[in-house]
Amino acid sequence: MSSTKLRVAICGGGIGGLTLAVALSKYPDIEVDVYEAAERFREIGAGVMIWERTWRILTELGMSSEFSSIAHAPPDGSMGVGFDYRKSDQPQEGIPFYLFALPYGCIRFHRAHFLDVLVERLPSGVAHFGKRLQLYTRPGSDGPLILSFADGSRAQCDLLVGCDGIKSVVRRQMLQEKATSEGRPELLDYIEPFWSGSIAYRGLVPVARLTREDGSQHRTIASPMMYCGKSKHVVSYSISSGSIVNVVALTSRPQLEGSPYEGLWVIECDQQELLDCYSDWEPEVVEMLKCIEKPTRWALHQLRPLPCYTSSRVVLLGDAAHAMTPHQGAGAGQAIEDAFVLAGVLGHSSTTLGCLRDALEAYERVRLPLANHVLDGSRLSGMMYEFNGAQGGDLHTLGPAIGKQWDWLKETTPQGELERALHILNARMTEVVLAKL
Numbered sequence: 126m127s128s129t130k131l132r133v134a135i136c137g138g139g140i141g142g143l144t145l146a147v148a149l150s151k152y153p154d155i156e157v158d159v160y161e162a163a164e165r166f167r168e169i170g171a172g173v174m175i176w177e178r179t180w181r182i183l184t185e186l187g188m189s190s191e192f193s194s195i196a197h198a199p200p201d202g203s204m205g206v207g208f209d210y211r212k213s214d215q216p217q218e219g220i221p222f223y224l225f226a227l228p229y230g231c232i233r234f235h236r237a238h239f240l241d242v243l244v245e246r247l248p249s250g251v252a253h254f255g256k257r258l259q260l261y262t263r264p265g266s267d268g269p270l271i272l273s274f275a276d277g278s279r280a281q282c283d284l285l286v287g288c289d290g291i292k293s294v295v296r297r298q299m300l301q302e303k304a305t306s307e308g309r310p311e312l313l314d315y316i317e318p319f320w321s322g323s324i325a326y327r328g329l330v331p332v333a334r335l336t337r338e339d340g341s342q343h344r345t346i347a348s349p350m351m352y353c354g355k356s357k358h359v360v361s362y363s364i365s366s367g368s369i370v371n372v373v374a375l376t377s378r379p380q381l382e383g384s385p386y387e388g389l390w391v392i393e394c395d396q397q398e399l400l401d402c403y404s405d406w407e408p409e410v411v412e413m414l415k416c417i418e419k420p421t422r423w424a425l426h427q428l429r430p431l432p433c434y435t436s437s438r439v440v441l442l443g444d445a446a447h448a449m450t451p452h453q454g455a456g457a458g459q460a461i462e463d464a465f466v467l468a469g470v471l472g473h474s475s476t477t478l479g480c481l482r483d484a485l486e487a488y489e490r491v492r493l494p495l496a497n498h499v500l501d502g503s504r505l506s507g508m509m510y511e512f513n514g515a516q517g518g519d520l521h522t523l524g525p526a527i528g529k530q531w532d533w534l535k536e537t538t539p540q541g542e543l544e545r546a547l548h549i550l551n552a553r554m555t556e557v558v559l560a561k562l
């Protein structure tokens with residue numbers, strides 16, 4: 126007799142999908158397959174930062190030493206350095222105005238190195254490449270799901286986890302079917318991501334280029350920086366043992382939020398386009414941007430906060446569920462929190478195929494409110510950094526208002542959230558047992 130209680134298919138091998146695969150690999154009775162559309166796992170050449178609560182998950186999953194060896198600044202008890210926010214758009218006004226110092230440290234990585242650690246931890250035989258999911262079907266009401274891929278192949282599973290990013294095909298089909306079967310046409314409004322009205326120029330700069338002839342160094346080498354100004358902001362922090370600085374320079378037209386974005390979402394562009402955008406900013410910013418020879422230009426899209434993450438044998442995770450703007454450096458962290466909680470409820474000894482729906486609902490009840498809160502908070506934070514929020518350019522009220530957006534970092538812990546999900550699941554199972562008596 127097979128000892129497998131659940132066959133889980135993970136669609137998409139980004140940070141979210143791979144973290145889930147690693148987290149599930151500790152349960153011998155769960156069979157895992159990762160179906161990735163690309164020919165290999167890959168991340169872009171850019172930085173990614175996480176917060177202490179995400180770090181604790183990586184530690185709990187037994188990966189702290191691998192992540193410590195590639196982290197900058199590695200956690201040393203103080204959990205890294207926080208961002209300094211300063212006003213940078215009108216240098217002629219005199220001494221730069223420090224808006225705020227974020228009291229939470231961030232831990233920073235090169236994305237490719239981050240993904241490599243997860244790939245290393247993946248059990249062999251789990252990954253399948255060149256598998257672009259097109260649709261799933263469920264021939265019998267109680268039977269497995271059949272997955273159909275673009276290469277003509279098929280696979281079976283008991284549970285499909287859509288980790289296929291912002292343009293998720295799993296989200297599309299799930300919401301379409303739910304809209305029909307539950308008579309909720311409004312769910313169709315949540316399928317398509319929308320343009321946030323912001324463009325981000327991204328680049329990596331070797332630290333050596335930010336060391337001046339007199340030996341002095343650019344401020345961002347020592348501290349993550351958030352340079353703020355009207356309808357623009359620039360984020361910079363060092364990664365890769367402090368040898369590289371990750372730069373994201375944003376420019377926004379809030380009135381265009383929600384309008385269609387014409388053209389490719391990601392494209393290489395001229396350095397001059399970037400420099401023209403910030404030509405009147407303080408020299409410290411311009412000095413850094415001049416070191417980005419080949420910026421990439423990203424049209425930042427996001428989702429409306431979804432009203433549901435699951436339906437029957439299908440569940441969403443990461444950007445497929447809550448793609449957000451990057452203004453709180455939290456999209457990947459939220460994907461990791463999803464993976465941690467979902468693996469915990471699926472792996473729980475009392476979760477079986479028969480109560481899968483209850484397990485998924487427990488996941489959704491815990492993860493949806495928090496991830497959607499961070500999604501909304503990211504948008505609001507971006508507006509504040511660019512003086513387009515409720516405080517406008519009032520420099521004295523902006524700092525505390527920005528700080529408040531981060532309260533979620535300390536209000537809960539992922540471990541506490543998992544306990545809450547298990548509590549919901551256990552209570553539901555008790556209800557079911559009592560109903561049968």
Ligand SMILES: Cc1cc2nc3c(=O)[nH]c(=O)nc-3n(C[C@H](O)[C@H](O)[C@H](O)COP(=O)(O)OP(=O)(O)OC[C@H]3O[C@@H](n4cnc5c(N)ncnc54)[C@H](O)[C@@H]3O)c2cc1C
Nearest residue numbers: 137139140141162174258290443444451454455456457458
């Ligand atoms: C400018 C910018 C800066 C950011 N900075 C940060 C940060 O500092 N910290 C942070 O936490 N977050 C940050 N984010 C957000 C973060 O990058 C994302 O939230 C995170 O990468 C999402 O991971 P994911 O695994 O859910 O999706 P993805 O990384 O998009 O992975 C999806 C995977 O699914 C695959 N796929 C897609 N369709 C299919 C299909 N049909 N079949 C099979 N496979 C498929 C793709 O090939 C891909 O491998 C930033 C985002 C941006 C735009």
